Amino acid sequence: MTPSTAYAGQTTSGNWLTRTEAWLDARGKGAWIAAMVLGFVFFWPVGLALLAYMIWSKRMFSDRKTSMTCSSRRTAKMNRMRSSGNAAFDAYKADMLRRLEEEQEAFQDYLQRLREAKDKAEFDQFMEERAKRGGDSDATVEA
Structure with missing residues (x-):
């Protein structure tokens, strides 16, 4: 297994933002909301940025089971190209x-x-x- 392969839905490559996004996606909408609240508590611009990102990426209003995240689209595209x-x-x-x-x-x-x-x-x-x-x-x- 290479370091860039996914194991049990977890990505092991990419920068820390990509890994954090995948980690929060794996835990669902509640984890995103908790991160946003903590962001507001500790430093309000972080909470505001997370809220804006959640709205922009449609994580706030979509059901995780029916929507395909950007990382899963990328994984699906890579699977199509794999020999x-x-x-x-x-x-x-x-x-x-x-x-x-x-x-x-x-x-x-x-x-x-x-x-x-x-x-x-x-x-x-x-x-x-x-x-x-x-x-x-x-x-x-x-x-």
């Missing part, structure tokens, strides 16, 4: 990941086109209503 030792399987995996990424991009493009079409339809409806109101107000002014 299994079987060339045929690695080629299959690379092809499948490429196809999935293409499908994801196509789906994102489709969603974007749907949003644009909806926005255009709403704008056209607004312009029609505005034209009707504009025509009615011109008729009342002339009368």
